[in-house]
Amino acid sequence: MKNNFIQRTITGIIFVAVLIGGILGGPMSFSVLFAIITALTIYEFGTIAGKQEGVRINRIITALAGAFLFFGFAYIGVVPGHNEILIPYLFLIIYLTVSELYLKRKNPLHNIAYTMMSQMYIALPFALLNVLAFHSSLTGSISEYNPILPLSIFIFTWINDTGAYCSGMLLGKHKLFERISPKKSWEGSIGGGVFSIIAAIVMAHYFPFLSLGAWIGLGLTVVVFGTWGDLTESLLKRTLGIKDSGNILPGHGGMLDRFDSTLMAVPASVVYLYLLSIL
Numbered sequence: 001m002k003n004n005f006i007q008r009t010i011t012g013i014i015f016v017a018v019l020i021g022g023i024l025g026g027p028m029s030f031s032v033l034f035a036i037i038t039a040l041t042i043y044e045f046g047t048i049a050g051k052q053e054g055v056r057i058n059r060i061i062t063a064l065a066g067a068f069l070f071f072g073f074a075y076i077g078v079v080p081g082h083n084e085i086l087i088p089y090l091f092l093i094i095y096l097t098v099s100e101l102y103l104k105r106k107n108p109l110h111n112i113a114y115t116m117m118s119q120m121y122i123a124l125p126f127a128l129l130n131v132l133a134f135h136s137s138l139t140g141s142i143s144e145y146n147p148i149l150p151l152s153i154f155i156f157t158w159i160n161d162t163g164a165y166c167s168g169m170l171l172g173k174h175k176l177f178e179r180i181s182p183k184k185s186w187e188g189s190i191g192g193g194v195f196s197i198i199a200a201i202v203m204a205h206y207f208p209f210l211s212l213g214a215w216i217g218l219g220l221t222v223v224v225f226g227t228w229g230d231l232t233e234s235l236l237k238r239t240l241g242i243k244d245s246g247n248i249l250p251g252h253g254g255m256l257d258r259f260d261s262t263l264m265a266v267p268a269s270v271v272y273l274y275l276l277s278i279l
Contacts, residue, residue, distance in 0.1 A: 011250050015258065019154060027145040030133060031074040038070045038126040039063040041255040042118045044246045048256075049114040051240050054107035057115045058096060065092040066123035073127040077134030077143050093119065122256075125263045129153075131270050148207050153269055156222035157261045159199045160192035164227075167191020176227075181234045184227075193223045214276055221272045222265045229264030233257070 022033030046059035072086045096115050100108035132149040168188025176184040200219035204212040233256055237245065246254020 007250050008252060011252050015249060015252070016158070020151065023147045023151045023154075026147075027074070027078065027133070030145070030147065030150070031071060031130075034126055034129060035067040035070045035074075037255065037259070038123055039067040040248065041126070041259060042066040042122050044248070044255050045118050045122055046114070048237075048240055048242060048245055049118075051242065052110065052114075054105075055110045055114055056105055057111050057118070058099070061092060061096055062115055062118045065089060065096070066119060066126070068092065069119070069123045070127045070130070073130040074134075077130040078145075080136055080143060122263060125266045126259075128266050128270050132266070132273070146209075148203075148209075149269075149273075152203060152218065153222055153262065153265055155203075156196050156199060156219045157226050157265060160196045160223045160226060161261070162192075163195030164188040164192030167194075177231055180231050180238065184231075189223075189227060192227075193220060196220065196223050217276070218269060218272060221268050222261075225268035226261035226265040229261040232264065233260035 018033070022029045040063070042065075043059045043063040046057045046062055049055050049057060050059075068089050069086070072089055075085045076082060093116075097112055100111055105111060129150045132153070133145055133147065134143040135146055136143050164184075165188065168183070168185045168191070171187040171191065172185030174186040175182065176186050176189055196219040197216055200215040201212065203219075204210065204215040207215075210218070233245070236256075237243065244253035245256035248254055249258060252258055
């Protein structure tokens with residue numbers, strides 16, 4: 001038990017340090033880091049999807065496609081309007097679909113479905129981090145990199161997870177979604193939300209490019225949709241009959257286990273900030 005706790009702690013510290021360093025290090029380190037994370041997560045997804053009878057997707061090409069989508073969004077973020085950068089990605093998606101006509105595998109429709117899911121469920125949410133990170137300059141010909149918004153998604157996620165865990169341990173009585181995740185409680189979820197609001201107040205003080213209300217709204221968006229993201233991955237694992245998505249992170253499971261909340265929180269945050277900008 002003690003060794004497992006030490007292992008989890010060390011892995012957690014390294015994990016957080018790498019993410020923060022990659023995001024704050026600038027657009028290059030941000031892009032390389034999350035392109036690698038995208039590829040690893042999709043490859044892992046392909047591995048666990050392959051546990052289904054008759055399912056076998058091309059893990060290498062789907063992972064490369066996801067990484068390319070991230071780099072494509074990053075390029076459009078830096079140089080707005082150059083959408084042709086995504087044309088090779090479209091060819092990869094077409095190849096992954098058409099290839100099933102010739103491979104004569106047992107369940108080609110399931111292969112295509114899991115392939116498309118890897119792109120919609122994993123690649124696109126990670127790629128949308130670029131929408132948070134890059135903001136058009138006054139001329140509109142080139143964008144500026146702002147690491148705070150993408151970093152805030154992870155800060156809110158970590159604080160929500162920690163607050164929910166502590167509140168749930170102390171006060172948890174009413175199950176949030178017992179069918180999918182028996183350990184989650186309403187008290188824990190509310191506690192995570194309260195801690196996230198406090199974090200939003202601190203963010204508003206140090207980074208006033210968003211108003212206090214906007215920061216609080218962003219924090220609560222991450223709490224709600226991050227919880228749904230967590231539950232969605234739990235549903236996936238229950239369906240596939242596995243406990244962890246992988247073992248790449250000692251003591252913490254796989255990449256999907258670490259980014260499950262992010263995969264739904266990022267698209268929701270993009271929509272939230274877009275709606276905020278037009279109101």
